Amino acid sequence: MYRSLVLIALLSAAAPALAQRGKPVAAVGFPDAPGKEVLLAKCFQCHTPGMWMDQRQDRRAWESTLFRMVGRGALWTEDEIKAMADYLGRTYGK
Template sequence: MWARRLAPGVLVAALSCAAVAAQDLPPGGGADALRSRCLGCHGPDVIRQQRLSRDGWSRELDKMAGWGAVIDTTDREPLLAYLAVEFGITPRQHVSAAADGAATAILTTRCTGCHGLDLVEQQRLDAAGWRRELEKMIGWGAVLTTSDTEALLGHLARQYPARR
């Protein structure tokens, strides 16, 4: 008897958790297709932990279609591109708009007083290279706190990554 009363509550809680997890996906062109085509059978954690190449995700989509997943031809390419970028071998790192805005403000107020953004955009360094560059700028008189430096480092590495 008590199980009948408990079951609807458990179902609502489970669906609520799945809905919250589905909203936690990175934005992108294939996010809606991922929600509608994939998350009905398993949660986003299964997808997040895969870290597959584009070819790997293509094989995974083929496998899921073989198991009954319906992936329209119009959904496949955006979904594949989204999976490869957001959950690829080296997944994209996301930061909040507020944190990114703070780092942009630091860049604008502390860096562009001495040089233009064009110089920053041309650098294209990895995280270690950006750290060396920031340390050099501090040595030349840039006023950056430790937290400013870390925020700026993450921002620069994301916005102006090393060319491959």
């Protein structure tokens, strides 16, 4: 009985976090430009908006970062990487 109560309490505590997982991230603060939609669709699956706002890099460094993510399992085409690197370099570059 005690185990069941503990399990119910844990699941109840985790429910709000699990409910947030499938919700789209608001694109507040992200200027409209080519590459934005790809970035929002691909990167927000794992990262928060602060990632780009805090980590300023030039286009080449962003491209390197994106290719590193492919090595970690990201499923992107070269065209998507180019679009995201261009966007990030223009919008969140040094």
